[in-house]
Amino acid sequence: MSRALFGRVATAVAALVAAAVVVLPGSASVPSAAESTTVQTAAQRQPETALSSAAAPQKYVALGSSYAAGPGGLDSIGNRCLRTMDNYPHQVAQAMNMSLVDATCSGATTENILDRPQRFVKQPQIDAVTPGTALVTITTGGNDIGYVQRLIAMGCKNSVADPVKNIAERVCGHGRPISPEPGFERYAAVEQKMIETVFAVRMRAPAARIVLVDYPPVVVAGGPVCPKLALTPEEIESTIRVYDALAQVTAEAAQISGAELVTTGPLGAEHTVCSPDPWLRGFELPVPYHPNASGKAGVARLIVDALRR
Secondary structure, X not given: OOHHHHHHHHHHHHHHHOOOOOOOOOOOOOOOXXXXXXXXXXXXXXXXXXXXXXXXXXXXXXXXXXXXXXXXXXXXXXXXXXXXXXXXXXXXXXXXXXEEEEOOOOOOOHHHHHOOOOOOOOOOHHHHOOOOEEEEEEXXXXXXXXXXXXXXXXXXXXXXXXXXXXHHHHHOOOOOOOOOOOOHHHHXXXXXXXXXXXXXXXXHOOOOEEEEEOOOOOXXXXXXXXXXXXXXXXXXXXXXXXXXXXXXXXXHHHHHHOOEEEOOHHXXXXXXXXXXXXXXXXXXXXXXXXXXXXXXXHHHHHHHHHHHO
């Protein structure tokens, strides 16, 4: 993101201050944007911090898309948002002894967080944030630029390889169009929406700790490749460019808005799809190019470490 864009977004922010994921079918429908889960670990009290005490659990609201909702886990919550009990919000809530309202939803864009509910929920995610909220985590932006959608479309195109043929038959149908790389304007729009989201949270919960959490990488430059990645060398380069740009606008949004940032890239680079201990699935069932159990736990640890600092 250029210095010119940084200045342009900062100007827009000043004005504000003065104002599809592919999954296996079969999840039950529950028409609710947020589901409250209280996690109390009285037997395993954490050291005293601003967010972890012997008092009643404080409220934690998780906002975001599928990388936060965690589809594909063994302990799936029955709803169309495809949240799972092992997603990073649940693990953070347990570690910090907090009462979780998990408003995350697979397929969500920044607009779905701010003001436009997804078609199968009743309200935008931001409605879960109330004045007493102590912590809000936000993972968003990927669906705005079609990050995973591009990956799946490329995987479908390359699905003639034997290791991925079965999944191609399940998720690709008659093929998926590969969208071009996002342009400057789309990244700028996503950055501004992230900033607006942080400001909206702060207006609703002035005392809340707000944390932007970015996406772990699927592949990195010079990293390992394997059949389940299902990308050509050119597509790998394109994916890295898109990922790096999304990570950059997330970091800039955190800096401009004053939110905290948990960046998963440095450690996630050691846990890409083709690494010995991947944090994400490749072009695989049940949810291609999304965090697996290790990835959810790894991101949760990064967040908890940041909260305890």
